[in-house]
Amino acid sequence: MTKYVYTFTEGDKDLKDLLGGKGANLAEMTNIGLPVPPGFTITTEACRHYLDHRTMPEGLDAEIEAHLVALEATLGRGLGQADDPLLVSVRSGAPFSMPGMMETVLNVGLNDDSVLGLATRGGDERFAWDSYRRLIQMFGRTVLDLDGALFEDVIDALKAEKGVTDDPDLDAADLRRLVARFKEIVAEQTGRPFPSDPREQMRQAIRAVFDSWNAPRAVLYRRRERIPADLGTAVTVCSMVFGNLGADSGTGVAFTRDPATGWPGVYGDYLQNAQGEDVVAGTRNTVPLAELATIDARSHAELMDIMDTLERHYRDLCDIEFTIERGRLWMLQTRVGKRTAAAAFRIAEQLVDQGMIGLDEAVQRVTGDQLAQLMFPRFDDRAVAGDDVHPLGHGMNASPGAAVGKAVFDSYTALKWSRSGERVILCRRETNPDDLEGMIAAEGILTSRGGKTSHAAVVARGMGKTCVCGAEELDIDTKNRRMSAPGGEVVEEGDVLSIDGTSGRVFLGEVPVVDSPVVRYFEGEIDPASDQADDLVRSVDRMMHYVDAARHLYVRANADTPEDAARARRMGAQGIGLCRTEHMFLGDRRRLVEHLILADTPEERRESLEALLPLQREDFDGILDAMDGLPVTVRLLDPPLHEFLPDITELSVRVAVAEARGESHENDLRVLQAVHRLHEQNPMLGLRGVRLGLVVPGLFTMQVRAIAEAAVDRIRAGGRPRPEIMIPLVGTVQELEIIREDALTVLRRVGEENGMELDLPVGTMIELPRAALTAGRIAENAAFFSFGTNDLTQTVWGFSRDDVEASFFSAYLEKGVFGVSPFESLDVDGVGRLIRIAVDEGRAARPDITLGVCGEHGGDPASVHFFHDVGLDYVSCSPFRIPVARLEAGRAAGRGPGHVH
Ligand code: ADP
Ligand code: MG
Ligand code: MG
Numbered sequence: 021m022t023k024y025v026y027t028f029t030e031g032d033k034d035l036k037d038l039l040g041g042k043g044a045n046l047a048e049m050t051n052i053g054l055p056v057p058p059g060f061t062i063t064t065e066a067c068r069h070y071l072d073h074r075t076m077p078e079g080l081d082a083e084i085e086a087h088l089v090a091l092e093a094t095l096g097r098g099l100g101q102a103d104d105p106l107l108v109s110v111r112s113g114a115p116f117s118m119p120g121m122m123e124t125v126l127n128v129g130l131n132d133d134s135v136l137g138l139a140t141r142g143g144d145e146r147f148a149w150d151s152y153r154r155l156i157q158m159f160g161r162t163v164l165d166l167d168g169a170l171f172e173d174v175i176d177a178l179k180a181e182k183g184v185t186d187d188p189d190l191d192a193a194d195l196r197r198l199v200a201r202f203k204e205i206v207a208e209q210t211g212r213p214f215p216s217d218p219r220e221q222m223r224q225a226i227r228a229v230f231d232s233w234n235a236p237r238a239v240l241y242r243r244r245e246r247i248p249a250d251l252g253t254a255v256t257v258c259s260m261v262f263g264n265l266g267a268d269s270g271t272g273v274a275f276t277r278d279p280a281t282g283w284p285g286v287y288g289d290y291l292q293n294a295q296g297e298d299v300v301a302g303t304r305n306t307v308p309l310a311e312l313a314t315i316d317a318r319s320h321a322e323l324m325d326i327m328d329t330l331e332r333h334y335r336d337l338c339d340i341e342f343t344i345e346r347g348r349l350w351m352l353q354t355r356v357g358k359r360t361a362a363a364a365f366r367i368a369e370q371l372v373d374q375g376m377i378g379l380d381e382a383v384q385r386v387t388g389d390q391l392a393q394l395m396f397p398r399f400d401d402r403a404v405a406g407d408d409v410h411p412l413g414h415g416m417n418a419s420p421g422a423a424v425g426k427a428v429f430d431s432y433t434a435l436k437w438s439r440s441g442e443r444v445i446l447c448r449r450e451t452n453p454d455d456l457e458g459m460i461a462a463e464g465i466l467t468s469r470g471g472k473t474s475h476a477a478v479v480a481r482g483m484g485k486t487c488v489c490g491a492e493e494l495d496i497d498t499k500n501r502r503m504s505a506p507g508g509e510v511v512e513e514g515d516v517l518s519i520d521g522t523s524g525r526v527f528l529g530e531v532p533v534v535d536s537p538v539v540r541y542f543e544g545e546i547d548p549a550s551d552q553a554d555d556l557v558r559s560v561d562r563m564m565h566y567v568d569a570a571r572h573l574y575v576r577a578n579a580d581t582p583e584d585a586a587r588a589r590r591m592g593a594q595g596i597g598l599c600r601t602e603h604m605f606l607g608d609r610r611r612l613v614e615h616l617i618l619a620d621t622p623e624e625r626r627e628s629l630e631a632l633l634p635l636q637r638e639d640f641d642g643i644l645d646a647m648d649g650l651p652v653t654v655r656l657l658d659p660p661l662h663e664f665l666p667d668i669t670e671l672s673v674r675v676a677v678a679e680a681r682g683e684s685h686e687n688d689l690r691v692l693q694a695v696h697r698l699h700e701q702n703p704m705l706g707l708r709g710v711r712l713g714l715v716v717p718g719l720f721t722m723q724v725r726a727i728a729e730a731a732v733d734r735i736r737a738g739g740r741p742r743p744e745i746m747i748p749l750v751g752t753v754q755e756l757e758i759i760r761e762d763a764l765t766v767l768r769r770v771g772e773e774n775g776m777e778l779d780l781p782v783g784t785m786i787e788l789p790r791a792a793l794t795a796g797r798i799a800e801n802a803a804f805f806s807f808g809t810n811d812l813t814q815t816v817w818g819f820s821r822d823d824v825e826a827s828f829f830s831a832y833l834e835k836g837v838f839g840v841s842p843f844e845s846l847d848v849d850g851v852g853r854l855i856r857i858a859v860d861e862g863r864a865a866r867p868d869i870t871l872g873v874c875g876e877h878g879g880d881p882a883s884v885h886f887f888h889d890v891g892l893d894y895v896s897c898s899p900f901r902i903p904v905a906r907l908e909a910g911r912a913a914g915r916g917p918g919h920v921h
Contacts, residue, residue, distance in 0.1 A: 597896020
């Protein structure tokens with residue numbers, strides 16, 4: 021028969037899937053001899069059965085009863101026993117932490133009789149009635165699904181009647197009245213009396229915790245966090261200990277190290293004469309844990325000892341909940357604690373130094389997201405701590421970075437001011453698609469409403485722009501173009517603001533911004549061995565050395581200019597995975613492109629191409645020089661041609677005016693006709709990429725020649741250029757075949773002209789579903805594949821990023837359709853599946869094919885793990901994300917296959 025119930029002495033910390041995080045860690049603490057109030061845990065398996073069949077699995081009731089009887093025997097008291105009651109808490113605990121999503125009921129076992137026994141035994145009548153009213157309140161809310169306000173209102177009314185403000189001001193008689201009234205509320209609302217049978221209370225509470233797994237907010241939370249919906253929650257039944265039995269009792273929470281900085285030293289809060297939930301509720305002021313040493317030296321010393329044990333045992337920072345009942349310490353919870361990015365790196369480093377973990381494990385304790393956080397520019401800490409800085413309030417840290425600018429309250433002004441060279445912060449209650457232009461123009465975005473999936477947050481993250489959202493304490497009045505802060509300050513349009521997207525803080529005035537020391541280290545400006553390097557830089561340096569040796573994936577950069585290429589190289593790039601050529605056709609050269617497009621005769625076309633050739637060659641010279649010795653994948657021209665032509669409206673007006681004045685306008689008219697001809701409804705799906713190469717004769721061959729001639733230049737100069745030629749937007753092998761033939765001919769010819777052999781790889785992007793599905797054929801004609809995951813995501817989902825991200829993505833995230841935008845993190849199930857197919861078929865057709873990815877996903881942590889798992893050779897990302905990709909590639913290699921998070 022399946023075992024559904026485990027006493028604390030039976031399980032251990034590795035049984036999280038079965039016992040939930042809370043139950044597993046309570047068992048672990050029990051088994052290493054720490055003082056845990058005895059209890060037992062009902063498994064997630066029981067919960068799954070209950071949720072599937074709407075009945076408790078057979079034998080569960082009997083098993084629970086047997087464990088309860090054993091617990092009663094251990095403690096020598098019966099559950100709810102009238103003269104000396106055993107009370108228990110019924111606690112939820114999922115395999116993954118789901119903070120605040122599910123409930124816990126304390127003081128189960130109290131009724132009109134046992135409350136008297138508790139009062140006598142505890143020698144404190146007020147305490148007993150307070151415990152009882154808490155039970156009815158929590159039971160009412162959690163088990164009976166009543167509105168918590170029903171109870172809160174009664175408490176508030178009673179306080180008002182007595183003229184007091186705090187709970188502790190209510191005496192035993194008041195609390196007894198509350199209990200009576202609460203029971204009436206339960207009877208009125210549910211049509212049934214509050215259950216007085218302790219075992220019935222426990223049974224109902226267990227069921228309610230099971231049910232809470234499917235409470236709407238829990239379902240939504242899981243969808244967003246991508247926690248599987250079918251795990252279920254465990255239920256832990258734990259004998260009650262009381263921190264509210266007077267001054268020699270209390271409750272607290274603590275960390276074994278500072279979770280903010282990572283520096284050693286215990287850190288926590290303590291509340292005298294209180295129960296656990298009071299600390300969380302924040303209704304009373306806690307004291308720092310250190311003060312416990314003067315309040316109760318013995319318990320304090322024991323607690324320090326226990327925290328030391330826990331840290332050694334878990335080999336990591338732990339956080340704990342504890343309660344002291346009349347001078348006796350009890351541990352109620354522990355887990356490996358959350359921490360800031362800086363703390364994560366420092367703690368991992370310290371644990372290595374202390375010999376507790378190896379570097380292989382240390383790199384698993386930090387993440388690429390944390391590294392990215394350490395790399396954003398930030399406000400100068402000293403300035404923030406100083407007197408010159410004026411904090412206004414804070415909101416949610418929606419998109420990291422530090423931004424300074426003048427406050428504007430509408431998109432139009434943001435655009436206008438930024439065009440005249442001002443830096444602006446766009447302040448809105450919330451944003452919508454109409455604000456897009458202003459958001460693009462602004463340095464940062466501040467909203468007073470909405471969470472991390474609000475429109476402002478989603479769009480800002482997509483643009484990599486600093487954003488603080490949901491700063492509810494700031495009253496943003498867009499009509500009158502002003503904002504007022506809780507401190508009474510009024511910010512008018514044009515006043516300077518500083519917003520910190522990493523911490524969510526908002527300041528009045530300009531706070532100085534400094535480069536992160538971690539970036540200065542990556543840029544080679546800080547030597548990790550010197551005094552200039554702090555412990556954080558040293559920790560990052562050590563981890564980077566480790567991951568660089570461990571990883572299988574190469575990391576390249578997306579870079580289009582010699583400057584970007586040089587920077588990428590400093591950041592550790594091992595080549596360029598995507599060198600775009602489109603910007604090389606703008607500016608002064610636009611005119612030449614215009615000629616090319618409008619050419620009526622082959623001679624005219626040749627002229628334009630000949631004029632473009634030396635310019636292109638120069639572009640490639642610089643980049644190949646900056647990346648000497650490393651591969652540089654150059655993508656031939658990709659965007660729709662009309663992007664290089666003048667604006668259609670402007671031109672139409674010019675032609676119309678000239679016509680009206682009877683002036684000559686032949687050239688404009690010709691251009692206008694071409695613009696009309698080339699205008700597209702859906703440019704993303706129009707004449708671009710390889711299609712351009714096929715219909716504009718000479719364009720791609722000119723580019724190939726420029727690349728080849730640049731390579732010749734570099735070889736003559738003693739360099740080792742390694743350019744690769746990449747054809748975009750191929751859907752079928754025939755397209756590739758034609759372009760590749762042409763390219764090989766040009767390479768041969770340039771080689772002959774210069775007396776050398778030019779053997780440059782020619783490959784293709786895989787960015788259309790059809791290309792992925794026919795990858796075997798395509799591979800026969802491609803030396804390499806580079807997955808263009810941006811376009812592949814657009815074409816697999818059938819949406820255009822520019823259109824959808826700003827219009828409905830926030831709604832999709834809000835509704836949990838996806839947990840994260842598929843442009844931010846690769847859609848493994850859909851897009852990833854196509855990549856797998858293409859990898860398998862590509863390698864089967866051409867075993868030595870090089871496989872890489874050049875979409876933005878190349879710098880996204882979860883996506884990097886996927887690319888490692890499918891066996892790509894490299895990822896390519898923006899220069900700034902290279903350290904993140906290096907770290908995650910090393911972490912992926914150390915984890916073995918199958919780990920995505
Ligand atoms: P959460 O997951 O929300 O932290 P818990 O199950 O840990 O919920 O319980 C809520 C509060 O009640 C915590 O402060 C916890 O320490 C306290 N608590 C839980 N069980 C007991 C118990 N048996 N005795 C005393 N306090 C308890
Ligand atoms: Mg807890
Ligand atoms: Mg593309």
